[in-house]
Amino acid sequence: MIELYLLEQLKAFSRHGTLSGAAEELHISQPALSQSMKKLEDGLGVSLFERSKNRIALNENGILAAQLGEKLLEQSREMEERLRLFDRSRRTISLGVCAPVPLWDLSPLLAQLYPQMTVSTQMKDSDEELIVGLNRGVYQLIATHSPPDIDLYGQPFRTERLFLSVPLAHPLANRKELVPGDIDGQNLLLYTDIGFWHNFCREKLPNAHFLMMNEWDAFGEVAGTGAFPSFITDAHMERDGVPQNRVVIPIIDEQAEATYYCVCRAESKDKYRPLFNRLKK
């Protein structure tokens, strides 16, 4: 049986055209490479080189061998790659979410229920992307804000409702409720990683001016103290409390309220049964 390191050496020679050049690249001595190539010819039972006294070159066999060898090496690399990827996928749960809040429930639960697995998460704006990813195996679990198709399995586990947080002195501060039209055109402070809520902003507030912030802490600080209105949700207030010195006004719109569903492929239902049971509570 011919071994791959010999093919790697042949490949190097094929690139350089000289044993010395190839040997240098391979970090082995020239005589060692010379012997290896003999060994390769011997193992294959086929001559691969035209040898003159101090010159060596591939013959037709050698050219073909170098091509086929390179292909084989490529396939071997692919195989290793696939194995490592498969292994990684076996020990990680890839979680796709449509917004940050579902993570608050799912992350700790997954860590607790599957302690030997690592959880990797990705946020997408659209449920469609998440569903495609789930079906393709990119995700094992997804959190959407729409009920799952019948060929998937899932259940609702949380709702989130959108409010506007404005400074006390803000013109809207005395309102009891708002519709998107009240906000459109304003300057608004916005955290970048909000998943599908971006769609709400794009569709319902096409004329608003957003000040995007991608650091959560900094955003929290500015949102709590600055002069700009910002969005906040019931979920956030449950966790972090109601902001001081701000007026929090509910937004009345069908898209201002979301129900989150945890979804997996139908065949994985049993595997994630513990998770779904816990989410029911």
Added chain:
Amino acid sequence: MIELYLLEQLKAFSRHGTLSGAAEELHISQPALSQSMKKLEDGLGVSLFERSKNRIALNENGILAAQLGEKLLEQSREMEERLRLFDRSRRTISLGVCAPVPLWDLSPLLAQLYPQMTVSTQMKDSDEELIVGLNRGVYQLIATHSPPDIDLYGQPFRTERLFLSVPLAHPLANRKELVPGDIDGQNLLLYTDIGFWHNFCREKLPNAHFLMMNEWDAFGEVAGTGAFPSFITDAHMERDGVPQNRVVIPIIDEQAEATYYCVCRAESKDKYRPLFNRLKK
């Protein structure tokens, strides 16, 4: 880089399910195999086995690795096979002929003109088969009894004419010439390896009874002394002389005379130029 012998060992283990069984098949010791499998896991950076104290089995990774490994080994074998075949084809001229007689000219000429090549010959009943083989690279040269298509290159180099050889006492012995109808229905001695002449027998002598002989010497003996008529050709008589105590009668039929053409692919024309030149004489 992972080496193939490790995959071979993994494959053996995958078949047996135990290290001891696989080690036996591989003619190595059990500890050696145990270490090899560790080395494989280490090289791949992936666990392949579920180990309990005195039991070891493939895990999901291992199952996949065994599958992929087997595929890779298969590809490596294919590569070796292809190389050896290619090498063989480089140093052999495959010659397809439609009858034995063309070999008398071509074999010695090829041996003389291409002394470093070995010549392998194959006989076929139909020119079509030969031409397909030529186009597919199965043959480098063919001898047909019909002129070559325009996309091929070839030239005529010999004719052969069919006679019937009958004992002196045979009812046909006084005839000056024969047509197939005179012979059909008779018992005839026939050598098996006659190439396209079989077609003549099938088409023109559908009711004849053939006594097939596949050994040339034995055939020659029986044909020269026995009571049965047999075919003979001018080429044979030129080489071996006219048979004693027999009457040799020409057969009158368009298919009873053949002109042989030596044919190669158009792009090989120059390569076989020396051969064609010699055949012209």
Added chain:
DNA sequence: TCGGATTACGTGCACCGTAATGATC
């Protein structure tokens, strides 16, 4: 107790390096 896996340790070979030689420019 037997079959099977691992650990520990020794060994031989194969691969590689160094040195020397030969050959061509």
Added chain:
DNA sequence: GATCATTACGGTGCACGTAATCCGA
């Protein structure tokens, strides 16, 4: 003389073997 390949020879790592140990049926 410089470059490049081969031959010769010596060293070392590694794949394998043997022996010992542990474990479970």
